[in-house]
Amino acid sequence: MDNILFSRRRAERFAQLLDEANGGRRHHVRSRADGQLAPLVAVGQRLSVDPPAVEVDPDFRTGLRAMLLATAVREGLGTTPPAGEPATARPTATTRGSLLPAVTARRARARGAILIGIAAGAIAVSGISAASENAVPGDALYGMKRSTERAQLALASSDISRGQLFLDFARTRLGEAAELRGDRIGYSAVLDDMDADTRQGVRLLTAAAVQRAEPASLDTVNTFVAGQSRAVGNLLDGATRADRERTRRSLVLLDSIRERSDALRAAIACGLPAPAASDALGPAPSACPGTR
Structure with missing residues (x-):
């Protein structure tokens, strides 16, 4: 599946871009997906700097929470490997200490990016859109309206x-x-x-x-x-x-x-x-x- 949010490699790159946008360590790499992910990163930054004053519908909040929890369960976020997992799939005792933290952090970043992407997409087509849908050039929310449109394009599969x-x-x-x-x-x-x-x-x-x-x-x-x-x-x-x-x-x-x-x-x-x-x-x- 070539959806930009649900490809693991792109999700990891999305996590890196979010880290860099928030002042994290620069990875000094480029990806072909950067141009598509840039609008989502921009929306995330704008939301953190200037969150829209929108009252989220309680039913939407409940539904979004349920969707994120279901995704977390499906992706195995916060779970431990089953006890019967084959030994060949596990790191050896000598390398476990050095590899496990990095692997776990990378997987957590990817899964976290997927969840962030789902949330960003849901917000982009709900609360923000509701607040800015009637904005015209010159209105305060018009920039947010256009950013939301760019995010929708990035989400398109x-x-x-x-x-x-x-x-x-x-x-x-x-x-x-x-x-x-x-x-x-x-x-x-x-x-x-x-x-x-x-x-x-x-x-x-x-x-x-x-x-x-x-x-x-x-x-x-x-x-x-x-x-x-x-x-x-x-x-x-x-x-x-x-x-x-x-x-x-x-x-x-x-x-x-x-x-x-x-x-x-x-x-x-x-x-x-x-x-x-x-x-x-x-x-x-x-x-x-x-x-x-």
Whole structure:
């Protein structure tokens, strides 16, 4: 399983990064997972420095405690090896004293990182999200809102999940834009972020569709484009001239995505090989033989 939180090696690296972020000894190593883990470490630091004033629902607190305890039991945290464990699996008497503390500490760190990751993920999608979900650029909690989104991306287990998250974030940016109409700079900046999230999500999903040679991910793209186009079009009502011009650019992008999705669907249907070329929207297919 390639989930970033439940790979033992990545969990150990997560523990190291948390130690370093809190002033611990630097390990002077790099991992390919560092870029994905960095948003979670940042959220952990922000939570410790500036915890949000959110009242956690008692039912959520109880459920989270039960989940963590169940994970601890499943992972063997705090338990001793069974008495009948084979001798070959144990350190020899001469090395036990030197190896056991290091092995135990490493396993405890990894398991602790897993539990911390579970807790961070649960908090990121509950209390913090509840406090900041209505924040817009300029609000005190907006930075926390964006950090929570980055943490959700780090928790995603596949490119398809990340692509769907980016599209969800694009919908969120659209809601923020509706609150900022009339603020030319703020409105344009939020739509820039919305379009960037849209491209990121579409690129991941179209690439997944081509790699798997099946259009399920394209269905997600088409559903997003249909709903988003209607919602973006609604921003034109009563908008200033500058806002209308900026809004139309986002509508053009959505039209381009619809055309790309249709072209990829046709290419998959007629069995064309995976395109070698790609752009901001992902693979750029050729036309099927016999079509214009």
